[in-house]
Amino acid sequence: MNFLGYKRPDGKVGVRNHIAIIPSVVCASEVCIAIARKVKGTVAIPHPHGCAQLPFDAEQTARTLIGVGKNPNVAAVLVIGLGCEVVDPFLIASKIAESDKLVKSLIIQEVGGTLKTVKEGTRMARAMWSEASRFKRERVDLDSLILGVECGGSDACSGLSANPALGVASDLLIKEGGTVILSETTESIGAEHILAKRAINKKVKERILEIVRRTESRALNLGLDIGKANPAPGNIRGGITTLEEKSLGCILKGGSSRIMEVLEYAEAPAQKGLVLMDTPGHDAESVTGLIAGGAQIIAFTTGRGTPVGSPIAPVIKISTNSHLYSKMKDNIDIDAGEIITGDKTVQEVGEKIFREVLRVASGRLTKSEILGHREFAINRIGPSF
Amino acid sequence: MKPIDADRKIILSHPTDNVATAKSEIQPETILFLPKGRKIEVREEIPFGHKVCLRTIPKGGPVIKYGERIGRAIRTIRPGELVHIHNVVGERGKSQSKNKG
Numbered sequence: 001m002n003f004l005g006y007k008r009p010d011g012k013v014g015v016r017n018h019i020a021i022i023p024s025v026v027c028a029s030e031v032c033i034a035i036a037r038k039v040k041g042t043v044a045i046p047h048p049h050g051c052a053q054l055p056f057d058a059e060q061t062a063r064t065l066i067g068v069g070k071n072p073n074v075a076a077v078l079v080i081g082l083g084c085e086v087v088d089p090f091l092i093a094s095k096i097a098e099s100d101k102l103v104k105s106l107i108i109q110e111v112g113g114t115l116k117t118v119k120e121g122t123r124m125a126r127a128m129w130s131e132a133s134r135f136k137r138e139r140v141d142l143d144s145l146i147l148g149v150e151c152g153g154s155d156a157c158s159g160l161s162a163n164p165a166l167g168v169a170s171d172l173l174i175k176e177g178g179t180v181i182l183s184e185t186t187e188s189i190g191a192e193h194i195l196a197k198r199a200i201n202k203k204v205k206e207r208i209l210e211i212v213r214r215t216e217s218r219a220l221n222l223g224l225d226i227g228k229a230n231p232a233p234g235n236i237r238g239g240i241t242t243l244e245e246k247s248l249g250c251i252l253k254g255g256s257s258r259i260m261e262v263l264e265y266a267e268a269p270a271q272k273g274l275v276l277m278d279t280p281g282h283d284a285e286s287v288t289g290l291i292a293g294g295a296q297i298i299a300f301t302t303g304r305g306t307p308v309g310s311p312i313a314p315v316i317k318i319s320t321n322s323h324l325y326s327k328m329k330d331n332i333d334i335d336a337g338e339i340i341t342g343d344k345t346v347q348e349v350g351e352k353i354f355r356e357v358l359r360v361a362s363g364r365l366t367k368s369e370i371l372g373h374r375e376f377a378i379n380r381i382g383p384s385f
Numbered sequence: 386m387k388p389i390d391a392d393r394k395i396i397l398s399h400p401t402d403n404v405a406t407a408k409s410e411i412q413p414e415t416i417l418f419l420p421k422g423r424k425i426e427v428r429e430e431i432p433f434g435h436k437v438c439l440r441t442i443p444k445g446g447p448v449i450k451y452g453e454r455i456g457r458a459i460r461t462i463r464p465g466e467l468v469h470i471h472n473v474v475g476e477r478g479k480s481q482s483k484n485k486g
Contacts, residue, residue: 226478239434242475
């Protein structure tokens with residue numbers, strides 16, 4: 001099986017052809033937005049980080065920005081720095097350039113302020129778009145596809161309809177040689193024994209148990225219940241009673257394959273097949289980690305209804321129940337609620353999701369893209385200083 | 386995982402579960418037909434997507450969904466009752482002081 005994608009110089013394949021305008025620090029965000037407004041094909045990736053961060057936290061921010069730039073959905077990158085920040089814009093630009101794509105950078109303090117940087121950046125971005133527009137879609141194998149799976153605004157149907165159906169789609173993609181990243185460590189708490197059993201080896205098994213332990217103890221060391229944040233009030237109104245119940249439903253999205261490796265937040269997989277990434281339950285932070293890890297498409301199930309998208313990856317929304325689908329049709333691409341009503345089987349909806357993933361990979365726009373949803377949030381692991 | 390259609394009003398996700406999920410709102414006194422010819426009477430309104438108890442769960446006993454433990458009953462829960470945060474507590478991600486009892 002194959003799809004139509006953009007072959008990049010490093011051999012990876014994009015499903016979109018964006019020019020990313022990436023600020024290394026919050027102070028450069030508005031300049032990026034101003035440039036992106038002027039040049040077709042560009043997308044600004046504003047964020048509130050990049051300075052006054054402790055080394056481990058700054059490193060995670062840098063890894064995320066580098067990963068977003070390296071994502072094959074991005075044809076070329078313009079990095080805008082301020083000039084005095086912790087996260088080094090030249091390091092970000094040079095690491096992204098390892099993927100052999102066109103990368104340029106500008107420093108606001110060197111160029112001489114907002115207006116001059118916007119002017120110079122606009123000129124550069126225009127030249128980049130001209131270069132990037134030469135990429136054409138070609139037929140490529142599915143083994144170049146990385147699908148990130150996510151759930152947000154879950155309800156008690158999530159684990160009975162949309163998540164197991166997405167699990168079927170995950171298994172189908174992996175059978176074709178592709179890769180699936182399962183994430184949201186918080187929502188593995190209480191289900192980690194099932195994931196650990198599917199680890200490819202002892203080392204991966206230990207890592208699965210370790211990331212879950214690390215997440216759980218992070219909250220407990222603060223003397224707080226994770227239950228204050230997760231399950232969220234809407235999850236509970238949707239019928240989810242405990243974190244364990246949410247987790248057991250959540251992990252079904254990954255399907256039934258062996259788990260090949262465990263990734264840090266925003267780390268790119270070295271293996272194909274099913275891999276696990278350590279991200280929080282926060283949807284936008286988790287999706288950001290997945291795309292920074294190289295996922296070209298996100299399949300996102302929801303029971304309560306969420307519009308969250310991504311600046312560089314199509315996000316396919318799958319409703320767990322038909323009430324939601326009829327209420328938020330503008331946001332939902334596929335309804336898995338037909339499993340609950342008994343009109344379709346898990347297998348049937350899973351195959352439908354898989355077909356939709358292939359169509360979207362070949363260029364079909366998702367509702368989140370059409371509506372312009374570009375939520376982007378880097379997971380912070382330390383306070384500002 | 387393939388849900389077991391015990392009754393058209395509920396979904397049972399695993400044969401060992403002691404709760405099932407309502408496929409639509411279920412009214413009190415509704416009779417639910419379970420595998421092996423068992424039937425139970427619903428005792429209170431079960432909203433869409435919420436759980437109904439299928440077998441008596443003693444105080445402190447495990448609540449089972451997906452064939453796995455999802456929490457502990459904080460009082461005896463009888464068949465036909467709504468199973469939710471008023472009678473079940475999760476056991477993970479809890480600070481020590483609240484993990485007792």
